[in-house]
Structure formats: C-alpha cells, structure tokens
Amino acid sequence: MTKNRELSRANFEKLLIWLDSDRELAARKYESIRLRLIKIFTLRGCHVADELADKTIDRVAEKMDSVAKNYEGDPALYFYGAGKLVFLEFLKTPKPETLPHFIIQENNEKENFSQSYECLEKCLQELSEEQRKLIIEYYQDKKQAKIDHRKILAEKLGTSGEKLRVRVHRLRNILQKCVQRCMRINNV
Secondary structure, three states: OOHHHHHHHHHHHHHHHHHOOOHHHHHHHHHHHHHHHHHHHHHOOOOOHHHHHHHHHHHHHHOHHHHHHHOOOOHHHHHHHHHHHHHHHHHHOOOHHHOOHHHOOOOOOHHHHHHHHHHHHHHHHHOOHHHHHHHHHHOOOOHHHHHHHHHHHHHHHOOOHHHHHHHHHHHHHHHHHHHHHHHHHOOO
C-alpha cells in the first residue's frame, strides 16, 4: 500500500468525523450526500454521475484539514458546491467516451490509440468554443438518450435535425483531417 493511499484513508476518516462524531450517523450522512450528488449529476444529463460524485467526495476529503477548520454550516452544502465545480470541469474536458470514436483511427496498439486521443484533444482546442461544445454535445449519450438529446439540441439551436447533422458532419471532417495531420507529424 502506498503512502498516498494511506493519506486518502486518513482524510476519509477526517471527513467522516467532520460529518458527525457518531460513526454510524456519519456513514449515513456520507451515503446520503453521495446519492444526492449522483442524482444532481444525473439530472444534469451526466452519464458518469457516480464517477463525478466520487471525484467530488475525493476532492473534499483531500482538503479536509482546511475545510474542517474553516467551513461553517451544513457539510452537505459544501459537497454540493464542490460538485458544481467538478461538473463544470467535466463539461470543459472532452472525455474519450463522449468524443466521436470514428475520428480516431482504430488501432490495437495502446500507445497509438492514446496518441490519437491526444491529437483529437489538440484539434478540438483549435475549434471555436461553440463548435467544440456542439460536437461534444452531439456525440454524448447512447441509444434512445442520444436521439432525444439530438432533438433537444436542434431545437435549442433553432434548426432542423438535418441541418444539425450537416453542421456536425462538416466539423467531424475538419477534426478527422486535423487528427490525421497531427498523427503524421508525430510519426504515428
């Protein structure tokens, strides 16, 4: 076991004590906060809500020394505030599961696959913020949720589904060319 892991455990213990001096009550509060975070992230359309909830709790636990001394009020509210920041980071950071996989050259070599994602992330940064948000949002969700989301996206943009598809297709072509160019430059 690494020292880092032990520190996490120590911080987790501090977190439980901060929630309540009664260990059983602290555990119930912890679980309630975690479930509420998952619900909040899910309602915001996040498909990895449980991961973001855990990330939020980890962030709070890492800062436990400072938080326990300085924060006054309901600890749950602190978690929800931290969760809001974690969610904003999630929205800004393209995740492999939300990115258009067909842009990336499928490759069995893990290093090349990783390099492809690095190139895709660089290429996404070359797009305008509006274009980047559009393509990431367009490819989120799966199955029926994806279909429903695309309808909502088209309505939000005041366009038809067909015009939205054309717009995204053009962006996808730009990204594909950019990724291919990046891969050539990196000799992958």
